[in-house]
Amino acid sequence: xxxxxxxxxxxxxxxxxxxxxKSHRSSINNVAILIEDEPSLAQRYALNLRGDQTLFGxxxxxxxxxxxxxxxxxxxxxxxxxKPLEQASSSQAELQSRVARTIWHEVAHYYGLNHxxxxxxxxxxxxxxxxxx
Numbered sequence: 001x002x003x004x005x006x007x008x009x010x011x012x013x014x015x016x017x018x019x020x021x022k023s024h025r026s027s028i029n030n031v032a033i034l035i036e037d038e039p040s041l042a043q044r045y046a047l048n049l050r051g052d053q054t055l056f057g058x059x060x061x062x063x064x065x066x067x068x069x070x071x072x073x074x075x076x077x078x079x080x081x082x083k084p085l086e087q088a089s090s091s092q093a094e095l096q097s098r099v100a101r102t103i104w105h106e107v108a109h110y111y112g113l114n115h116x117x118x119x120x121x122x123x124x125x126x127x128x129x130x131x132x133x
Contacts, residue, residue: 002089009082009099010035016100020107031061031076031110037083054084057102065112078106 004012013035017025039047039055049055061076080102089095101122108118
């Protein structure tokens with residue numbers, strides 16, 4: 001477990017957002033990015049999380065591809081959960097990497113990607129970083 005002060009964690013979130021491709025970053029509108037210690041009981045209940053399950057981040061809102069031209073909607077929300085991310089990390093570099101992956105994952109939901117497609121893209125990314133034999 002690697003813990004950091006709130007401000008350090010917030011800086012990590014900002015770096016992760018800044019690392020997103022500019023074309024994606026500039027298209028994110030009306031989204032609140034929040035940091036909470038843990039998922040709330042209501043969030044855990046809504047997601048049917050068991051006591052032994054954790055959550056690094058959560059997108060709540062209407063994905064872009066489901067808006068059907070609507071422009072007057074409440075802001076979307078992406079929440080990162082600091083304690084679970086810290087508990088899964090053993091160094092600052094690992095924590096920053098987890099924060100970046102979580103931001104990417106939740107922004108992908110904002111753009112309308114489901115878990116199946118997100119996992120496919122993550123697998124493609126891992127394969128592209130594998131050294132060729």
